[in-house]
Amino acid sequence: MxxxxxxxxxxxxxxxxxxxxxxxxxxxxxxxxxxxxxxxxxxxxxxxxxxxxxRGVKQSKKVTSLKEVLIKHLTKTEMAELVSSFDIIGDIAIIEIPPLLEQKKTLIGQALLEAHSNIHSVFQKKSGREGVYRTIPLELIAGENRFETIYLEHGVRLKLDVSKVYFSVRLSEERKRIASLVENGEHIAGLFAGVGPFPLVIAKTKQCKIYAVELNPIAVNYMKQNIILNQKKLKGQIVPIQGDAREIVKTIPKCDRVLMPLPKGAADFLDSAINVCKPNGIIHFYQFAKDDSLYEDATKKILNAAKKAGRKATIINKKVVRPYSPRMSQVVLDFKIT
Ligand SMILES: C[S@@+](CC[C@H](N)C(=O)[O-])C[C@H]1O[C@@H](n2cnc3c(N)ncnc32)[C@H](O)[C@@H]1O
CATH class of the missing domain: 3.30.70.2580 (Alpha-Beta Plaits)
Incomplete structure (x- = not known):
């Protein structure tokens, strides 16, 4: 009692x-x-x-992890196979299901809903990112059949359709780092802008003008909605532009800073980025690289592109942004162009 x-x-x-x-x-x-x-x-x-x-009624123990829910339903081998890392974008979870657990995917989806009350839909990744828009094919395994959600990052609200545009929560710290480097008054070419996370996180705290260039018309449409959603909080101005970065940079003014967050393929746009960059401007170049030679290839490409353009590149910072696969990482090289 x-x-x-x-x-x-x-x-x-x-x-x-x-x-x-x-x-x-x-x-x-x-x-x-x-x-x-x-x-x-x-x-x-x-x-x-x-x-x-x-007679007391015990508080129900809050379930906090997917494994805690699934331990009742899966064997030890199946548990070991389970990729417990999944992404949560707003109220949507995206999870990779190993082949051995394909038959149990509904159970896993339900377990995710049970373990996280903030998740309303669970989608399975059917393959890696595809095509020029870098989207992931998804299949609903539990919850609401809805792809659109709103994700909150660094005080910025980002509306997006997880099946039709690129978005990664794993770049959140990198967006904060870039925003911290920007100075008031800068003009920025935000290439490969997606639904606008880099431009919005920067414009939230800095008075600057960002030309946000994106090829995917659906992503540009979301970027426009996101600018309106966050309008009252923005100190900077974002100009969303739909089109191929290579063509668009010919039409915008020279910039103090250029963002190139296209880790598969940004090297093909180095000449365009260098051309749109003012003398003493900074370019942030992203690439996937092997862990045993993280910066060699990117450094070579940067120095060659600068030389071809009759300019000089000086690498001022390089770092790993996130792990990409067992032997590869996404890296960023910040370089000054004179
Ligand atoms: C890796 S995503 C980065 C998106 C965004 N910066 C983010 O962090 O969420 C690359 C983006 O570049 C866009 N893209 C691909 N080729 C392009 C091109 N030639 N010109 C402009 N955007 C392009 C893709 O549609 C995609 O949205």
């Missing part, structure tokens, strides 16, 4: 205040109600309140 303060419903607020002031709540148990009374579980007497002994 557990001690409970028994109080009439109309006096419940006053009783609750007294119990809180006395630090007497027994948080292992739930509050109970019947037609006329409320019962607060307490661990000691509270002055002025009537106590009764009553």
């Amino acid at each position: 557990v001690k409970h303060v028994k109080t009439k419903k109309k006096d419940a607020e006053k009783a609750k205040k007294k119990i809180l002031e006395a630090s007497a709540f027994d948080t292992r148990y739930q509050l109970q109600k019947d037609k006329n009374f409320i019962y607060f579980p307490v661990k000691k007497d509270v002055d002025g309140l009537k106590l009764v002994d009553k």
Whole structure:
């Protein structure tokens, strides 16, 4: 039996205040109600309140991990196969299901819904990213059949369709890093802008003008909506432009900074990025690289492209942005162009 303060419903607020002031709540148990009374579980007497002994109802243990839910349903081998890393974009989860667990994917999807009350849809990755727009083929395995969601990052709201545009939560820290480097007054060419996460995170804190260039018309449409969604919070101005970065850079003014977040293929656009960059401007170049030679290939490409353009490139920073596969990482090289 557990001690409970028994109080009439109309006096419940006053009783609750007294119990809180006395630090007497027994948080292992739930509050109970019947037609006329409320019962607060307490661990000691509270002055002025009537106590009764009553069977306690334990607080249900909050399930916090997918594995915790699945341990009841999968074998040890299956558990070991489960890729427990999955991405959550807004209220949508995207998970890779290993071949051995294909038959159990509905169960896994349901478990994700159970473990995370903020998730409403679970999609399975059917393959890696595809095509020029870098999208992932997805199949619904649990929850609502809805691809559109809103993701919150660094105080910016990003609306997007997870099946029709590129978006990665794993670049969040990199977006913050770039925003911290930007100075007020800069003009920026934000190439390969997607639904606008780099431009929006930058414009949230810096008074600058960003030409945000993206080929995928659906992503540009979301970027336009995202600018409106965040308009009141933005210090900077974003100009969304749909088209091929190579062509668009010929039509915009020279910039102080150029972003090139296209790790598969940005090298083909180095000449365009260098041409649109003012002397002493900075270019952020992204690439996938083997872990045993992270920067060699990118450095060579950057120096060659600068030489061809009759300019000089000086690498000022290089770092790993995130792991990409067992032996590869996404890297960024920041370089000054004079
Ligand atoms: C790796 S994603 C990065 C998107 C965005 N910056 C982000 O972090 O979410 C690359 C983007 O470049 C776009 N893209 C591919 N080729 C392009 C081109 N020639 N010109 C402009 N955008 C292009 C793709 O549609 C895709 O949205």
